[in-house]
Amino acid sequence: MPDMNMIKSLNSALSISLKQDPNVVIFGEDVGYFGGVFRVTEGLQKEYGPHRVFDSPLAEGGIAAIAMGMGLNGLRPVAEIQFADYIFPAYDQIVNEIAKLRHRSGGEFSSPVTIRTPAGGGIKGGHHHSQSPEAQFTHTPGLKVVYCSTPYNAKGLLLASIECNDPVIFFEPKRCYRGPFYGDPHNVPTWNGHPDADVPEDHYIVPLEQARIVREGSACTVIAYGTMVHVAEQAIKDSGIDCELIDLQTLVPWDRDTVVNSVKKTGRCVIVHEAPKTSGFGAEMSASVQERCFYHLEAPIQRVTGWDTPFPHTTEWDYLPSPQRIAEAIKKTQEE
């Protein structure tokens, strides 16, 4: 079968959802006629009609609210927030409304909203086209939080998210839309020929709440998600150390068992994400690994993250965790 990049695989997932479930509707800024600024919804309006795939006014708070209302009245809305940086006008609707509806109504109402949003850096996007705000949602009970990393898991996870009856915030690593990113901005590979670009045309699911072991190893467990999965893979290669690489895929509820079993085996743990360190999801994982693996740990847990600063523009390569920083952290775990 032909390779798909992540844009094509996400588009395929959306197309399948529209085809198999007449209650699926897709909307957001520029997603209709134009097909989205990243082209993820390209062609869908033409194929499925403007009542099912449509452009919304530029109001993220309105988009989220409309989605919740549609979802509690029988539809299965898939809303796009054009950049994760712009999700905050919708924060109240997501955190206080969408996330709590089932619980607050004693289960009488629920709304199976999926909110897709491109996140993360590496595209020279500066403060407001680069952030990775997943921790601002992992801290909200009632939401599932998903972060894809490859064309294959993007499609399977998105289908699983849309079919899930709970609301899902679905982060797409925009730097990886057209190719994996190995930490070298001058190296711009496409997905062509990559094993994870081998994406079935048909429906399939990558189950939520399950991590993926990208690479087995014995010396150290490296945990990442999104773009950082590929950067960590490069770092492991560079370090020459036999690491186990785990792609978390779902952050809430996360696959703690896979992580804990791996750390018990390796005795060492490096956590990588591009979001700022303080209160990042790495802090949650680090605490949990410490609680569960304390007597197996041979070295302190390392976190390699973005800095606790706004995301920069031209200096972003010094902001994002690099293969060098990750490799150093891996080596550090081997010293003690």
Place this chain on the structure above:
Amino acid sequence: MTERLTATTAPYTIGIPPFRPGEDADFGGAFKEQPGDLWRPDPATCSSDDTAPHARGLLRVLNDNGEAKGEWDPKLDATELIQGLEYMMRLRIFDDRMIKMQRTGKLSFYMRSFGEEAVAIAQTMALEAQDWVFPSYRQPGAQFVRGRDMVSMICHCIGNTEDNVRGRQMPVHYTYKEGRFISISSPVGTQFSQAVGVAMASAYQNKDEVCISWLGDGTSAQGDYHYALNFASTFKPPVILNVVNNQWAISTHANLATGGRTFAERGLAYDIPSFRVDGNDFLALYSITKWARDRASAGMGPTHIEVYTYRAGAHSSSDDPSAYRPNDEASCWPGGDPIQRLKEHLVLIGEWDEEKHEALAQKIDDEVMAAYKEACEFGDLASGPYPPASTIFTEVYETVPWHIQEQREELGK
């Protein structure tokens, strides 16, 4: 239209309420606007421009003598009028009983609809049973229209074992799916834009189901209000969007909330037919809502309504309005009292009298007391029983995920 009052001494304009404590409240007597002032356009064809006078004026049916006048008279039969009166009386008596319960520590909190009883009741009566009601906390009366049992409502307010939302929400944050009464949320205004989504889903599914929602004059400053109007204007789903201008948002008077003229007029800029209606006039409320429903049902989309009324009571059991407005302000309100006005009308047309009124009030009071006692059998606030602690952990998601299950086991209940 009442002139907006502002202070002139500040470096920028500051709105001020008409009266403060210690001053004599005087709204100048009766409304100048009279029934018959405004014509009734055809809901299936009218444009927003046609309603410009309606957005600036005040739609009334009951005149100051209690007579129904003009082409907006919905011509309800006596049974329906008495039913409306009964619901409004029930809500007031229910509210009075509940606030007493709150004062004696039997409820943690309460919010009355005092002075605004007609709003949700008349408007919900004008709808069809399949229509969706997406209220704020000041429209619990819609539940009576939809047939909710008072025992169930009180169980929710107590938060006992029979609370259908399992002690999770503060009192008055009702959910009643059977009556298509959607769960109330504390953050103000969020329901308004959600209601547009509900209506879009109805339209998408080609169902004749209208969604009605309300928010307050203060809340109309929120983004959600403007999202709602803009999305409603853009997609034209079957939605009825009401700004209940009851003058006060806790202590913030409407004059501090907007520099605009009437709240209703905002809708005209969105090309939505917009009306300003006497919110203490049961018949006018019923009539405009029926008009809006007819319009929505004809595929013509949203209607925007300013319900002009007065919050006669405190914002909530935690509020003391004597700190910011004269105590007698409500009694000076030109719109009077909605229950009294409908009662006078019924008396005038020979369908009601003082004796019947007293008997009905007594009957309702007995029913409320009986309902309260029955509700307490399922637990009271002081001593419970409450819903089991396990309900903290359920219905967060469709199924309980491992991390929440683990925390439930940690609690050990």
